[in-house]
Each structure stands twice: as structure tokens, then as C-alpha cells.
Amino acid sequence: MDLGKVFAALADDSRRKVIAELAADPEDQERACGSFGLPVKKATRTHHFRVLREAGLVAQRDHGNGSALRLLRKDIEEHCPGLLPLLVAELGPSGEGETK
Template sequence: MAADDLEPTRSSMDLGVVLAAVADPLRRQVVHELVLSEDGVERTCASFGLPVSKSTRSHHFRVLREAGLVKQVDHGNFSGVTLRRADIHSRFPGLLELISADLPTE
């Protein structure tokens, strides 16, 4: 199944699911780092340096993808992830700013 099949549409993004996704500090850090990047920047999942196993890292990105916060693309031997910035701003105005305000800049 393609990752696109698992991402909710903008209108079906659920606030409770989104808040549950960013309740975890590692997932919140991922979103924060993507917020600080230029719009449309794609990063590899490994580039975030999460201090967890590969399977746990995959789980964190699946939760973010299924909540609608990120778009994940499989490139064969790695996955690229981008922030769904426009969808999040449209559906939940101010949410990304709140997430960013909660974490210190690097």
C-alpha cells in the first residue's frame, strides 16, 4: 500500500489524532525541525537523529503520517518526509507556531 493511501485528506484530519501524534516529545521534535526548514524541504527519516531503533523510528513516522502532519515518500532504500504545512495551516491555524514555541531552537 502506498503512503498516500494512509494520509488523511485535509478535511479529514482530526484534531484529537494530531494532538496525540505531537504529544510524544520525539514526534514533536520532528515536526519542530520541519517547521524550521523551508517549505517543501524533504528530509530522510534517519536525518532527524532520533535516539531509537529503526523500527521505533518507523513507528513514529507512521503516526505522524497517519495524523496528516507529514507526507512520506518511499524512495526504495530510504524514505523522504515533508511537512504538510499548507494543509495544517488551513485545517488548524496556529498549530505549527504553538509546536515551535514549545521547543527551543537549535
């Protein structure tokens, strides 16, 4: 896991929100890519998911006409201990995020 890629991926609010929402699920369930409610076009969502995959933060599985993400929690915790709780805390109790 390249820390530069990880931090570059998490520098974007939308990508950070995706990781925080996945990290908030203690069962690490796979989640449909369209379920994140990002306020961007489909092509931009696709780009965000690619950046997260390339940084080693998520795995993506394509199925039918959709796809789903799964957090690579074990890898993240091994290389960046304490990062996921920080991201979940940033998400806030409402799950909407505390964007500036």
C-alpha cells in the first residue's frame, strides 16, 4: 500500500465519504456503488471508485449492470492504523459528513 496514493485518494471529500461510510459498517458488507449518494455524474463516480481501488482501499465487484465496493479493512488497518476511526468520526453522527 502506497501512502502517497492513499492520502491522495482521501484528499477528495467524496472519496473520503465513501471510505467513511464503508468503515462505519462493522460487518464490512459489500455495498452497491450507486448507493453512496454522491452529488456527481456517473463518470465522476466511476473515476472516484477507480482512484480508491488503485490506492488499495477498496475492492470492486461487477455484477450484471452494476457494481459493488468492499472496504479492504485488514490492509488499511495494517498499513494505516487508526485511519478508519478518524474517517468515521469525520462523517459525523448524521452520516452526512462535516464538509467545510
